[in-house]
Amino acid sequence: MKTQLNTNTPKTKVEKEPALKGTLASVLFLGFFLIFTWVSVYFLFLNRL
Amino acid sequence: MMNGTWKVDARDGKLAMAHIYVAFVALALGGLAGLLQVLVRSGKFELPAGISYYTILTTHGVLLGLVLTTFFIIGFQFAAVSRTAGTLSDRVRFWGWVGFWLMTIGTAITAFYILIGEASVLYTFYAPLQAHAGFYIGLTLVVVGSWISGFAMFAHYAKWKKAHPGQVSPLLTFMSVVNMILWLICSLGVAATVLFQFIPWSLGYVDRINVLVSRTLFWYFGHPLVYFWLLPAYMIWYAIIPKIIGGKMFSDSLARMSFILFLILSIPVGFHHQLVEPGIDPVWKYLQVVLTFMVVIPSLMTAFSMFATFEMYGRSKGATGLFGWLRKLPWGDARFFAPFVGMLFFIPAGAGGLVNASHQLNQVVHNTIWVTGHFHLTLATTVVLTFFGAAYWLIPHLTGRVMTKAMNRLAIIQTIVWSIGMIFMSSAMHFAGLLGAPRRSAFSTYGDAPQALEWIPYQIAQAVGGTILFIGIILVLIIVTNLAFFAPKGETEFPVAEVAEQAERTPLVFENWTLWIGIAVVLILIAYTVPFIDMIQNAPPGSKGFKLW
Ligand code: HEM
Ligand SMILES: [Cu+2]
Numbered sequence: 001m002k003t004q005l006n007t008n009t010p011k012t013k014v015e016k017e018p019a020l021k022g023t024l025a026s027v028l029f030l031g032f033f034l035i036f037t038w039v040s041v042y043f044l045f046l047n048r049l
Numbered sequence: 050m051m052n053g054t055w056k057v058d059a060r061d062g063k064l065a066m067a068h069i070y071v072a073f074v075a076l077a078l079g080g081l082a083g084l085l086q087v088l089v090r091s092g093k094f095e096l097p098a099g100i101s102y103y104t105i106l107t108t109h110g111v112l113l114g115l116v117l118t119t120f121f122i123i124g125f126q127f128a129a130v131s132r133t134a135g136t137l138s139d140r141v142r143f144w145g146w147v148g149f150w151l152m153t154i155g156t157a158i159t160a161f162y163i164l165i166g167e168a169s170v171l172y173t174f175y176a177p178l179q180a181h182a183g184f185y186i187g188l189t190l191v192v193v194g195s196w197i198s199g200f201a202m203f204a205h206y207a208k209w210k211k212a213h214p215g216q217v218s219p220l221l222t223f224m225s226v227v228n229m230i231l232w233l234i235c236s237l238g239v240a241a242t243v244l245f246q247f248i249p250w251s252l253g254y255v256d257r258i259n260v261l262v263s264r265t266l267f268w269y270f271g272h273p274l275v276y277f278w279l280l281p282a283y284m285i286w287y288a289i290i291p292k293i294i295g296g297k298m299f300s301d302s303l304a305r306m307s308f309i310l311f312l313i314l315s316i317p318v319g320f321h322h323q324l325v326e327p328g329i330d331p332v333w334k335y336l337q338v339v340l341t342f343m344v345v346i347p348s349l350m351t352a353f354s355m356f357a358t359f360e361m362y363g364r365s366k367g368a369t370g371l372f373g374w375l376r377k378l379p380w381g382d383a384r385f386f387a388p389f390v391g392m393l394f395f396i397p398a399g400a401g402g403l404v405n406a407s408h409q410l411n412q413v414v415h416n417t418i419w420v421t422g423h424f425h426l427t428l429a430t431t432v433v434l435t436f437f438g439a440a441y442w443l444i445p446h447l448t449g450r451v452m453t454k455a456m457n458r459l460a461i462i463q464t465i466v467w468s469i470g471m472i473f474m475s476s477a478m479h480f481a482g483l484l485g486a487p488r489r490s491a492f493s494t495y496g497d498a499p500q501a502l503e504w505i506p507y508q509i510a511q512a513v514g515g516t517i518l519f520i521g522i523i524l525v526l527i528i529v530t531n532l533a534f535f536a537p538k539g540e541t542e543f544p545v546a547e548v549a550e551q552a553e554r555t556p557l558v559f560e561n562w563t564l565w566i567g568i569a570v571v572l573i574l575i576a577y578t579v580p581f582i583d584m585i586q587n588a589p590p591g592s593k594g595f596k597l598w
Binding site: 031 | 356412
């Protein structure tokens with residue numbers, strides 16, 4: 001393991017990315033919902049052609 | 050932080066409150082019209098005394114779509130710039146009052162002609178429907194008044210910039226400026242059609258009107274109009290809600306970036322309201338639809354940013370698991386709860402918007418009540434619940450009062466009532482629309498056509514939902530009246546969020562107005578010049594005016 005890279009850096013310089021797993025899941029769900037709605041109406045459109 | 054004062058100056062507060070009073074009076078009257086509409090459309094009720102359905106519907110659309118929104122937004126923004134960029138100068142405040150009175154007088158004139166039945170042309174006033182000239186003249190005053198207020202805000206911003214050279218302006222002031230620039234650019238279109246087409250035509254100076262040009266100018270204004278409604282809600286989400294929940298803003302730059310993208314992308318897209326309009330070459334419709342879909346980018350940026358703000362806050366409070374942060378949010382605080390519910394409703398609203406904007410799918414829903422269902426989610430829920438949530442701290446802040454626990458409870462109930470009513474009414478509208486039920490029509494079985502009979506159960510559900518919504522309007526009016534006149538005296542905070550430590554520094558480029566306005570103008574010219582010339586050069590003879598009510 002190369003964790004040694006971190007050991008010398010002073011605390012203040014550690015740039016920690018916030019953990020945003022829930023945000024990722026939420027936006028993925030949002031994207032899925034958008035696509036689902038669009039495709040549903042698209043099939044309705046095709047059915048009525 | 051760069052926040053100027055903590056409290057909005059009392060004189061600025063008066064100006065803001067004047068706007069807010071008009072907004073809520075409009076809500077009361079417009080809501081009553083809405084109730085009548087759903088009752089008529091259920092087939093169980095008829096308007097008394099020969100009142101036309103279209104008089105009621107015009108009242109509803111104008112009061113809620115145009116008056117409530119514009120007044121609340123300008124009032125809120127005056128408070129926001131005063132809070133974040135310092136007390137308004139006497140000159141700026143004076144012009145703010147001039148703007149307010151012009152808008153109010155204009156509204157009164159327009160409302161008068163609607164109510165006496167001389168202007169049942171709906172809030173979009175499509176030619177060749179012809180209203181009394183007073184209707185258009187009143188609307189002109191509203192727009193001119195809003196311009197004056199816009200310039201007052203610009204002047205205030207310029208003064209701040211001069212006093213703080215090289216500094217990034219306060220976020221809420223920046224956002225207010227973006228929204229007023231958007232409004233100014235787009236309302237030039239509606240001003241042009243009203244001044245050069247509708248007023249001369251309705252006064253009888255000219256006989257005929259170029260219908261396609263008037264509709265195109267209207268929608269050049271009409272789409273950005275919805276962003277003019279939405280951006281103040283985004284201001285509250287980005288810059289205020291994080292403070293209310295006790296957290297920090299995810300990123301200041303991301304917020305500014307999304308506002309700039311809305312400024313650039315929300316104007317050259319009006320054709321997506323005219324997809325079935327003959328006389329516009331499909332190439333130009335296609336181009337504008339592509340630009341419309343670009344607006345997905347800042348919208349999803351906003352969604353991401355909100356989720357991230359909530360999750361970061363929840364995790365800082367020790368939340369674990371994928372969604373544990375949800376439980377840490379202040380569900381009992383109406384200042385958070387109402388806008389949050391508004392955000393949730395924006396998910397189906399956005400999905401519906403993608404359907405509307407796609408040419409083929411638009412043919413499924415065009416001019417059906419689906420569209421009405423759609424904007425009662427976007428405007429009448431997302432935006433309006435966010436405004437209600439803001440009113441719960443803004444009004445007591447400005448009137449020197451505090452919201453009691455009981456009123457907060459009532460506001461939570463109000464939000465729930467609104468949600469239930471809207472789920473019924475809007476879902477019914479969406480489904481009936483997919484079955485072909487038209488918008489903007491009173492009850493009819495169309496000679497007992499089987500298709501029209503299918504709509505009736507949905508129209509009943511619509512009436513149930515609409516009645517519940519009307520109860521919601523009564524509740525919010527009780528709360529607002531309490532906060533303005535009866536709540537206990539005290540100090541209420543005007544919350545303004547700070548940026549998270551990890552966020553990058555905001556670059557100054559977002560305030561390079563020449564650049565952004567320049568890009569916006571170029572895109573507008575690309576999207577509109579050729580089709581517009583085409584409309585004028587190949588115009589059919591114009592149309593005479595019609596009064597069909
Ligand atoms: C009690 C609450 C409400 C009810 C029952 C209600 C009901 C309705 C109905 C039934 C229609 C369509 C009628 C038709 O097309 O024939 C309509 C249209 C409309 N509503 Fe509402 N609404 C309510 C609140 C609101 C709010 C709060 C807003 C905006 C802030 C709003 C904005 C509009 C607009 C702009 C239209 C379009 C008018 C037109 O097509 O010309 N409504 N409403
Ligand atoms: Cu639009």
